[in-house]
Amino acid sequence: MRSKRAGSAVEMASTRQTAATVFLTACLALLAACGPQEKPEEVNYRLKWLYNISSVGDLYAEAHGHFARSGLKVNVKPGGPERDALKELELGHAQFGVASADQVLRAAAKGAPIVVLAQLFQVNPLHWIYRPDQTAFSGGGDLRGRRIGVTFGGNDEAILRALLARWGIAEDQVTLFSVRYDYTPFYERRVDFWPLYLNAQAVIIGEKLEKAGETFAFLSPDQLGVRFVANSVVTTRAMVEKRPETVKRFLAALLEGWREALDPRNEQTAVQVLLEADRETPEAVVRRQLSVTRELMLPPAGVAFGTIDTAAWKQTEEILRSQGLIPGSVDVESLLFTFK
Amino acid sequence: MLHRRIYQFLIIYTLGLGLLLALKYGLNLSDYVIPSPAEIGRTSRAYAGPYLLAVLNTLAVAILGHILSIGLATLVAVTGRLTAWIGSFIRTAAYNIQAYPMVAVAPIIFILLGDGLLSRLLIAAMICYFPLLLSFIGVFSEPVREIEHFYESTGRMTWRLQVKIRAFENIQKLTTVIVGSATMAMVGTIVAEFIAATAGIGYSIRIALYQSDLAKILVALFLIGVGTSLYLVGLEWAGNALQARWKRG
Numbered sequence: 001m002r003s004k005r006a007g008s009a010v011e012m013a014s015t016r017q018t019a020a021t022v023f024l025t026a027c028l029a030l031l032a033a034c035g036p037q038e039k040p041e042e043v044n045y046r047l048k049w050l051y052n053i054s055s056v057g058d059l060y061a062e063a064h065g066h067f068a069r070s071g072l073k074v075n076v077k078p079g080g081p082e083r084d085a086l087k088e089l090e091l092g093h094a095q096f097g098v099a100s101a102d103q104v105l106r107a108a109a110k111g112a113p114i115v116v117l118a119q120l121f122q123v124n125p126l127h128w129i130y131r132p133d134q135t136a137f138s139g140g141g142d143l144r145g146r147r148i149g150v151t152f153g154g155n156d157e158a159i160l161r162a163l164l165a166r167w168g169i170a171e172d173q174v175t176l177f178s179v180r181y182d183y184t185p186f187y188e189r190r191v192d193f194w195p196l197y198l199n200a201q202a203v204i205i206g207e208k209l210e211k212a213g214e215t216f217a218f219l220s221p222d223q224l225g226v227r228f229v230a231n232s233v234v235t236t237r238a239m240v241e242k243r244p245e246t247v248k249r250f251l252a253a254l255l256e257g258w259r260e261a262l263d264p265r266n267e268q269t270a271v272q273v274l275l276e277a278d279r280e281t282p283e284a285v286v287r288r289q290l291s292v293t294r295e296l297m298l299p300p301a302g303v304a305f306g307t308i309d310t311a312a313w314k315q316t317e318e319i320l321r322s323q324g325l326i327p328g329s330v331d332v333e334s335l336l337f338t339f340k
Numbered sequence: 341m342l343h344r345r346i347y348q349f350l351i352i353y354t355l356g357l358g359l360l361l362a363l364k365y366g367l368n369l370s371d372y373v374i375p376s377p378a379e380i381g382r383t384s385r386a387y388a389g390p391y392l393l394a395v396l397n398t399l400a401v402a403i404l405g406h407i408l409s410i411g412l413a414t415l416v417a418v419t420g421r422l423t424a425w426i427g428s429f430i431r432t433a434a435y436n437i438q439a440y441p442m443v444a445v446a447p448i449i450f451i452l453l454g455d456g457l458l459s460r461l462l463i464a465a466m467i468c469y470f471p472l473l474l475s476f477i478g479v480f481s482e483p484v485r486e487i488e489h490f491y492e493s494t495g496r497m498t499w500r501l502q503v504k505i506r507a508f509e510n511i512q513k514l515t516t517v518i519v520g521s522a523t524m525a526m527v528g529t530i531v532a533e534f535i536a537a538t539a540g541i542g543y544s545i546r547i548a549l550y551q552s553d554l555a556k557i558l559v560a561l562f563l564i565g566v567g568t569s570l571y572l573v574g575l576e577w578a579g580n581a582l583q584a585r586w587k588r589g
Contacts, residue, residue, distance in 0.1 A: 081549075084552055086372065086552075087372070087373050087552075090369055090370060090372070090373050091367070091369070091373065103552065106372070106551065106552060107370070107372040107552070110370055110371035110372035110375075110379075111370040111371055111372065112370040112372040112373070113370065151550070152538075152547055153546065153547030153548070153549075153550035153551055154550050178455065178538045180450070180455070180535075180536050181447065182447065182450065182451050182536075184451055325551070
């Protein structure tokens with residue numbers, strides 16, 4: 001009896017010990033869970049325009065955890081006509097942004113402390129649509145005598161003027177037609193060339209013209225020798241100097257997101273990511289836009305995605321300077337940043 | 341009156357500009373975000389002339405649109421005064437149309453009428469017309485019993501007399517409404533130009549925004565303020581002259 005009692009006392013003590021150990025372990029686990037954890041670093045990333053195909057990689061990087069895996073919480077914010085990523089960078093509302101080269105150069109010319117981290121579009125998506133049956137076009141010289149749509153004040157005006165200068169066409173040898181959002185003048189054949197973004201509106205307009213049985217083609221400034229840089233990723237000099245690790249992690253995650261979004265094997269996922277943010281554009285249109293975007297953004301084989309085309313930047317600066325759009329010259333190379 | 345309006349505007353403009361410059365130097369912002377006084381000066385010298393012409397262009401369209409609206413609102417309000425049903429119908433229609441944002445309606449107008457003078461005029465008139473109409477209907481539908489009763493009981497009341505009595509008794513209210521709607525006509529014209537026109541200060545502001553050039557916008561705002569103040573003073577002066585003339589008559 002005694003030994004039985006003693007045995008059960010030992011068992012009870014052992015059970016209590018186990019329960020206490022389990023309890024302590026649970027408490028420690030709970031404490032560990034509640035204790036200080038490494039929080040992801042939060043940054044704001046202001047896009048140039050509303051969510052559309054030109055931001056598919058940015059959204060992909062966010063949705064597929066590229067930023068999170070780099071220890072970052074990135075708020076990808078849409079841009080728009082009233083939003084200027086460069087001003088937000090300087091005011092500290094955003095740490096990274098997307099801006100076109102003309103915006104960057106104008107800002108730099110006025111002392112804005114910004115640097116370019118990567119160039120998204122290798123070919124500027126701004127093109128002019130025309131009807132080959134109405135407008136024979138085989139080279140820049142054929143612009144002479146034509147009626148050409150242009151957004152006065154917009155970067156298409158700068159590109160067009162550069163084209164005219166390059167092909168030796170005086171302004172009085174063409175008719176410039178003020179362009180807004182309404183394509184009626186082009187549909188009515190009142191204008192020969194109409195500016196649009198090849199990876200955005202061109203897909204929609206092209207579809208309409210196809211339905212109407214019309215033929216169309218695109219004038220590419222890049223192919224006519226005017227290489228005017230479009231969207232690039234920018235940040236402030238202070239970010240690069242004071243938080244270089246954050247900049248490195250952000251850029252690596254972003255470019256990885258872009259590479260994956262543009263990979264044809266990930267097309268379905270990329271389209272879904274964009275459709276979640278942009279519910280207005282039909283899926284079929286997004287697919288076609290993605291295919292065009294791929295052609296405009298991917299650099300030649302062997303060149304890394306996001307590579308900055310210094311020669312194109314220098315040409316852009318020269319265009320702006322020659323047209324009096326920036327007051328003086330800008331040291332382009334000091335603007336273009338690469339990690340050593 | 342002119343001096344008061346202008347210096348009041350100058351005080352407001354200077355305060356706003358001062359605040360911007362305080363922000364610029366307080367936060368050490370570049371000229372790209374907020375231009376320096378030197379840059380504002382340079383831009384003023386380069387653009388004051390063309391922008392002044394653009395403001396005058398806008399002002400001319402705004403005045404024309406305003407006059408058109410006043411005439412149309414008077415006509416509709418005088419007609420609407422005849423029966424309670426017509427008055428109530430016009431009022432409901434005016435409220436409904438006024439509820440549509442002009443930025444959504446304007447592109448349709450530009451598609452139909454092009455980006456010339458007519459579209460700008462129509463949009464300016466539409467923006468200031470409905471507030472004018474609602475006030476005018478209120479004034480012309482409300483009988484001035486103590487005066488009208490006399491003419492009605494003596495059988496001398498005509499519709500012209502009735503309109504005159506109501507206008508005379510409410511001249512102060514009408515002048516205030518007309519002066520108030522003048523700024524709306526100016527805003528309406530600028531909005532129209534901003535959306536789709538190819539002339540006027542709204543168009544110039546749009547180009548300046550494309551170029552992220554705040555100095556140009558500040559110069560444009562200054563000239564718009566001066567132009568609008570001058571127009572308001574002119575209207576107040578005309579209102580006072582009319583009142584004095586009616587009182588003498």
